[in-house]
Amino acid sequence: MINSPKSEADLLERCRGIAGRTLAELASRVGWRVPTEPRRAKGFTGQLLEECLGATAGSKSVPDFERLGVEMKSIPVSATGSPLESTYVSTTTLVDHLGLTWDVSRVRKKLARVLWVPVQSRPIPLPQRRVGSALLWSPSADEEAVLRNDWEEHMERIRLGMVETITGRDGDVLQIRPKAADSKAQTWGIDENGHRFRTLPRGFYLRPTFTSKILRQNFRLPG
């Protein structure tokens, strides 16, 4: 385990140290093996980057770089730098939303300060994928406004007991989608009559169009 970065400048310096490297090279540095089956490799890239950069959180509900208040997000990109997948933000609270506002929400906290690390993805085989240039980002006023609007609309529907009516098509930039081992997983929700019932766990995700804008506005990529 590598020690954690002392400052944002330290963190960015470490990012420059992994930029351009393949995942095989990075795994070798920390003595990890690279999974061979793609389906079994979900999450591997993010966890490898955390290890390489000295992230602290593990599966705790605190920022990856706790001292710095920085969340790290690896982001799979195409050959031209476009995000290929949505970005998971956090699980969605389906019960106990009393007093839960945007200002104190986990989504806002997680996105307050993010280290975006682009990594090549399909069709390049996992070991040969290269890490790109990292970006430290906080949402602009406009970006936070649209995030907040989506979050509030989603949470309003959940408060009304309508969580089951929410699909991945809802939300301009912030989606709610299943976040579970499979479609039979169950957690507790609140129905229209205020009664507890079993439902599929959900998570908040950022659409690729949103993360694409973040990357492009900061790197001036083509397209």
Add this chain to the structure above:
Amino acid sequence: MINSPKSEADLLERCRGIAGRTLAELASRVGWRVPTEPRRAKGFTGQLLEECLGATAGSKSVPDFERLGVEMKSIPVSATGSPLESTYVSTTTLVDHLGLTWDVSRVRKKLARVLWVPVQSRPIPLPQRRVGSALLWSPSADEEAVLRNDWEEHMERIRLGMVETITGRDGDVLQIRPKAADSKAQTWGIDENGHRFRTLPRGFYLRPTFTSKILRQNFRLPG
């Protein structure tokens, strides 16, 4: 043949007279039959609307409403009002571009004043498609800037003899695509050495993202 409108107000009044009507109803008014095979019906809607509104141009290179300087464009929309197809603007000049600038271009002239008439499209059968609310539009400064930029980039490539390298992917809002009976049709172009050669006729088209913005900014539709 109906007489031509005397003013923009007259034209818009006639549009209100066809809004909400089906193509079967309008065809009946002017004594036309409605084609049954969709592949054989390309252009039918536009020509029917011209007839109903008293357009004058036929296949001449002048505005549909010549006296008013107004071009009519029917635009096929989905159930939610989104354009389903790109919009043809004009054929592309592949030879004799001396002195051809944006200011005197056919694209600029055609788009200077446009009557957009949304009409329902797939999956509704042709006779049952309904005409929507028409919109008289001129490009904003921003819209003209992006149109001009696309047009100039396309024409520069054509001047360099590179017309064959242009694909439908080029241009932010204004595309160049084939405009011909089939892929074997031929017209004259100029190659990299300034020599005439046979090539596929092309046309300028507006992307659905562009026309969608026009419709939405004026009707405040959902989505």
Add this chain to the structure above:
DNA sequence: AGGGATCCATGATTGGATCCCA
């Protein structure tokens, strides 16, 4: 050929399902 456009196969997108680790 120019004006009126849409067709539709195929590539791009994506939302529901799924997978690993602690």
Add this chain to the structure above:
DNA sequence: TGGGATCCAATCATGGATCCCT
């Protein structure tokens, strides 16, 4: 269960091909 995410079948978007009329 929460954090790290990607997989991939089904849907959407679109660009090259095509069709009618004068």
